[in-house]
Amino acid sequence: MTFTASPAGMPAPARPLVSLRSVSKTFSNGTLALEHMSLDIGQGEFVSLLGPSGCGKSTALRIIAGLGAPSSGSLDWPTSMHDATGKAEPEVSFVFQEPTLMPWATVYENVWLPLRLRGISKKAAASDVREALAMVGLEKFETAYPRELSGGMKMRVSIARALVTRPRLLLMDEPFAALDEITRFKLNNDLLTLWEKFGWTVIFVTHSVFESVYLSSRIVVMAARPGRVFTDMGVEAPYPRGDEFRTSTVYNDCCRQASDALDAAMNASVPA
Amino acid sequence: MSEILPAPASSATSSGSGFRRALGLVFSPTLVRILVPVLMLFLLLAVWQWYVVAHKVPPYILPSPVLVANALVKDWPILGAALVVTLKITFTALILALVGGVALAILISQSKWVELAIYPYAVILQVTPIVAISPLIIIYTPSTQVALLICAWIVAFFPVLSNTAQGLKSTDHNLLNLFELYRASRWQTLFWLRIPAALPYFLAGLRIAGGLALIAAVVAEFAAGSAGSGSGLAFRLLEAQFRLNIPRLFAALILLSVTGVLIFFATSLVSHLLLRKWHESALRREN
Structure with a gap:
């Protein structure tokens, strides 16, 4: 069996990196974005949050990032140092759906930003910034401005900026949704290579079944209105995964099952 | 081929x-x-x-270009001195408008209370015609020069304030989230994010304010009137009209136009130099 689906949730990893305990979020307009969401994210996992729009997957990611507190429930970081407000320490990095670069700053200055905000000078940050740029293959574009780069390259800069703080947890909110398929496949492969090499934990929000199966070690399918965990399933295909994985029967089976789970989640959601 | x-x-x-x-x-x-x-x-x-x-048009109706050029050269001692006065008022007012407008915009962006307390009155000051306020200003100020300066400042100040305030509010929300995520302080967010993001708005305000400062300096002098050594181009223009010295009137008009055009070019150049590397407005479309 290459694929396990257990609606009750995966057996919790020994020491989760972060746990959502019955987290609910109500927006100021009264929308119930998340209801009693509980989820353990184990160290080193690559978890995709997959679901229809309005299922609260981005909201969950933002709560984990510390952008907006949950209305009820709590967030636990069993293995990390966190302050009393529950805000994520800088060891958490976030990649937005848009590259979200400062247009007036060069590639170097954009990647330097997280370190600059911690008071690290441009010179002192140089080796870290160059290392992060090398990871995404943009070491030759230090002095370029964002407007001079393609969509894929902008996203690479955005990823380099997230990596420059050497995060333990990387939160990605549909980072490749706006890119063409060829660029997306390339960035998927590069992201997996980096993940295997550095052993971060990744939470990856997507609405693409194929992308989630290709990347993840675990897929959390969510249902909408209110947003909640619908199915929690493991993708038990070995890494490294390359282009041959995309054509394998394992991949196909996983895609079909994830797709079925997503359909079931859509049917369980109140129609938009 | x-x-x-x-x-x-x-x-x-x-x-x-x-x-x-x-x-x-x-x-x-x-x-x-x-x-x-x-x-x-x-x-x-x-x-x-x-x-x-x-058509043998008399010069007190419409002087020929040659006559106007003559007046420009012959009356240069008078017109040149007046031009200096007008330029002084215009640029002092513009600089004070930039400093005051930006400072107030930053203050407003930092506190909702300050915005509620100040912004309505800035609007009232702006929408009341300057010609109507100037008699009062002249009564309350020690000299005409100061009165003219205040008038020009009131007019030039508002576009800087409203544009910069708008720019400081229009920062990309994702970038604000990013700064919050990395625990940026209020000042770091202001200096490294809000102010650079507001720069194009500020520069649009600067271009409007540059032109308005000159217009206001002239209009205020029309309203206030001034005489003697401290008189600017507007006074010389009125004086020429009273004396039916129409060639000199045209010459003064040309000096004002040229000044206005130069201010426009200068502010456009500043804007271009500051934005050319990154902002869409300064870029050539590549298609």
Whole structure:
């Protein structure tokens, strides 16, 4: 069996990196974005949050990032140092759906930003910034401005900026949704290579079944209105995964099952 | 390539484009952009001169261009001194408007309370015609110069304030989230995010304020009136009208126009230099 689906949730990893305990979020307009969401994210996992729009997957990611507190429930970081407000320490990095670069700053200055905000000078940050740029293959574009780069390259800069703080947890909110398929496949492969090499934990929000199966070690399918965990399933295909994985029967089976789970989640959601 | 292609019966069009290409070699696009308006100017001046001479229009109705040029040279001691006065008022007002407008915009962006307390009154000050306020200002100020300065400042100040305030509020929400995620302080967010993001808005305000400062300096002098050594171009213009010295009136008018155009170019240049590397407004579209 290459694929396990257990609606009750995966057996919790020994020491989760972060746990959502019955987290609910109500927006100021009264929308119930998340209801009693509980989820353990184990160290080193690559978890995709997959679901229809309005299922609260981005909201969950933002709560984990510390952008907006949950209305009820709590967030636990069993293995990390966190302050009393529950805000994520800088060891958490976030990649937005848009590259979200400062247009007036060069590639170097954009990647330097997280370190600059911690008071690290441009010179002192140089080796870290160059290392992060090398990871995404943009070491030759230090002095370029964002407007001079393609969509894929902008996203690479955005990823380099997230990596420059050497995060333990990387939160990605549909980072490749706006890119063409060829660029997306390339960035998927590069992201997996980096993940295997550095052993971060990744939470990856997507609405693409194929992308989630290709990347993840675990897929959390969510249902909408209110947003909640619908199915929690493991993708038990070995890494490294390359282009041959995309054509394998394992991949196909996983895609079909994830797709079925997503359909079931859509049917369980109140129609938009 | 073109030599290899068989020459078809397209000689008519190719000779047409060849002519255009030859013209392009002699006159670069930049040269054409300067040359055409200059030629137009000379044409208009020639027509004007011919009309005045041919119809014997008296100089107190419409002076010929030659007469105006004469006045410009002959009256330069008076007009030049007046120009300096007007320029002083304009630029002092503009600089104070930039400092005050930006400072107040930053204050407003940092506190909702300050915005609620101040912004409505800035609007009221702006929408009340300056000509209507100037008599009061003259009563309350020690000298006409100060009164003119205050008038010009009131007019130039608002576009800087409202544009900069708008810019400081229009920061990309994702970038704000990013700064929050990395625990940026209020000042880090202000100096490294909000202010650079507001720069294009501020510069648009600067271009408006530059023109308005000159206009307000002139309008205020019309309203306030001034005399003697401290009088600016507006007073000289009125004075020339009273004395039916119409050539001098035209000369003063030309000085004002040229000043306005130079201020516009200067502020546009500053804007271009500051934005050319990153902002869409300063970029050539590549298609």
